[in-house]
């Protein structure tokens with residue numbers, strides 16, 4: 002059995018772990034990443050690829066703003082500024098306008114649109130809506146490609162990846178974390194938990210109670226359409242239905258709040274009520290067929306307030322969390338990596354992550370952002 006020594010061990014080679022490994026290795030730290038599968042084995046190959054800066058809290062807006070700026074400059078990221086269009090119900094419109102003002106104060110070019118202007122992007126029935134917001138720097142990226150790019154950059158900076166290697170034991174001895182795997186033990190003074198929907202289970206290996214749970218999410222793809230649709234990412238916040246275009250198809254989804262845990266496979270029955278709601282808002286979907294083979298499912302990594310868990314674990318020396326993104330890990334990974342590298346090196350993070358630290362649950366200061 003081998004023993005590997007590092008300055009920091011990262012558990013998980015999804016987009017978050019890979020990006021963190023790169024930023025940590027750039028700092029000159031000896032980084033070992035342990036991943037049970039291949040890179041992007043988990044949620045990072047199952048996402049819808051949306052990136053948006055339209056959030057309600059400054060921390061989330063900044064994490065997205067900085068990440069989108071990096072993706073825009075990364076060759077091969079697949080970044081397309083197709084925009085996000087939010088269709089906001091009457092009851093939520095006052096809060097949405099406050100969020101728009103906050104976004105604009107932080108340099109985000111989001112704007113309020115009339116229904117007529119919004120309908121230039123997509124045909125929809127505005128019944129029950131209070132207004133629309135749109136942000137032109139929001140859009141799409143290609144999450145698996147981005148993840149592999151971060152892995153390559155991390156390797157070039159000196160990080161080592163132990164792939165197809167499951168972490169099955171975590172103990173702290175003499176100021177070092179010992180991470181047990183079938184390939185041997187990795188020993189390091191710091192550990193970064195970037196294990197996505199598994200983060201609660203990984204924490205439990207060390208006796209920690211991390212409030213991150215898996216929740217299945219499904220993406221339904223239409224048959225190929227002609228002409229190919231050109232849609233932004235559109236969220237109907239009244240029904241929870243979202244649509245976007247990808248190639249010559251439309252993708253469609255809606256969260257089921259009761260769909261929690263490791264529930265396997267695509268539940269085709271969920272398409273029926275989802276489509277009923279979708280057709281009310283987007284009547285043109287009524288005549289469109291769906292393709293089971295092109296549809297898929299994956300897991301969100303959900304926390305109680307649907308926001309990430311970032312930073313050092315209070316009272317647990319050398320344990321850092323970068324998990325619980327609750328469906329926003331792709332759009333926030335790049336900036337998270339810079340923040341976590343600063344945190345690991347004892348520097349103040351360039352974005353204030355205090356609202357996302359573990360102790361928010363102990364202090365009762367957790368606030369909900371938009372649950373999308």
Ligand SMILES: Cc1cc2nc3c(=O)[nH]c(=O)nc-3n(C[C@H](O)[C@H](O)[C@H](O)COP(=O)(O)OP(=O)(O)OC[C@H]3O[C@@H](n4cnc5c(N)ncnc54)[C@H](O)[C@@H]3O)c2cc1C
Nearest residue numbers: 013015016017037043044045049051168197299330331332
């Ligand atoms: C249907 C769907 C749509 C989504 N749409 C979007 C979107 O539009 N925009 C967006 O930003 N996000 C979206 N997301 C969420 C996004 O995919 C995740 O937030 C993001 O991929 C999380 O990245 P991660 O690196 O934290 O987790 P993961 O990619 O899940 O990586 C965690 C890794 O840890 C590994 N691991 C776990 N346990 C162990 C262990 N014991 N030992 C070794 N390795 C382990 C796993 O194999 C995995 O590779 C979506 C997710 C789904 C499912």
